[in-house]
Amino acid sequence: MNVLRLIDRVFPLQTVFAHCDVPCGIYDPKPAQIASETVIKMVEKIQAFDNKTATVADRNTFVRAVWTKEEHARKCKEELLILWTDFFKPEHLTMFPELHDTFWKAAKLCSQNKQTVDMKAAQELKKAVDEIAGMFAKAKAAGQK
Amino acid sequence: MLPSFYEGDCVLTFNWVKPKVGDVVVFKSKNILKIKRIYKILGTRIMVRGDNRKSSSQERPITPKNLVGKVIVKY
Numbered sequence: 241m242n243v244l245r246l247i248d249r250v251f252p253l254q255t256v257f258a259h260c261d262v263p264c265g266i267y268d269p270k271p272a273q274i275a276s277e278t279v280i281k282m283v284e285k286i287q288a289f290d291n292k293t294a295t296v297a298d299r300n301t302f303v304r305a306v307w308t309k310e311e312h313a314r315k316c317k318e319e320l321l322i323l324w325t326d327f328f329k330p331e332h333l334t335m336f337p338e339l340h341d342t343f344w345k346a347a348k349l350c351s352q353n354k355q356t357v358d359m360k361a362a363q364e365l366k367k368a369v370d371e372i373a374g375m376f377a378k379a380k381a382a383g384q385k
Numbered sequence: 386m387l388p389s390f391y392e393g394d395c396v397l398t399f400n401w402v403k404p405k406v407g408d409v410v411v412f413k414s415k416n417i418l419k420i421k422r423i424y425k426i427l428g429t430r431i432m433v434r435g436d437n438r439k440s441s442s443q444e445r446p447i448t449p450k451n452l453v454g455k456v457i458v459k460y
């Protein structure tokens with residue numbers, strides 16, 4: 241092996257990684273669930289806004305609600321993508337054949353909730369995220385057996 | 386890749402052998418080099434995963450074009 245070490249001095253080593261990031265192994269659907277519930281609350285606030293009687297303070301709250309809906313829909317998507325690409329493994333497809341479709345539709349709903357003020361879409365997002373949380377719990381329980 | 390490879394291990398790769406299931410390979414992924422083990426080969430799609438299954442990140446199938454080489458020695 242000393243020969244290889246000598247060669248390393250002539251041809252510098254390249255670093256390779258076993259992961260794309262730090263594999264903390266901490267996964268939880270709760271942040272996505274909270275984000276989806278926040279989206280529902282913000283849609284409620286935005287829809288309750290009365291443009292005719294609004295004060296400057298009300299308008300400020302309205303803008304903040306829009307921004308918060310946008311931010312939490314984005315966060316929800318980010319959290320879902322972490323679960324989809326890092327936590328769930330190919331073998332989970334046996335347990336959940338619809339896994340990819342469920343995540344894909346949930347991610348689409350995140351985008352839809354950013355673009356629109358639609359209570360139906362917000363509730364569908366929460367339902368989809370809760371469904372994923374259920375799959376996560378089952379997958380985790382199966383992994384601990 | 387624990388327990389097969391630890392941080393700081395050095396490996397030598399060769400690229401003139403055809404990869405097969407069970408081989409540890411170095412490949413390019415999004416402009417960085419990664420090391421993982423082949424668990425399935427479907428035509429030109431090479432499926433890889435880490436040995437430390439609990440912490441290993443999921444990897445998309447790689448193609449022979451992205452393969453740098455097979456690990457033949459650890460030192």
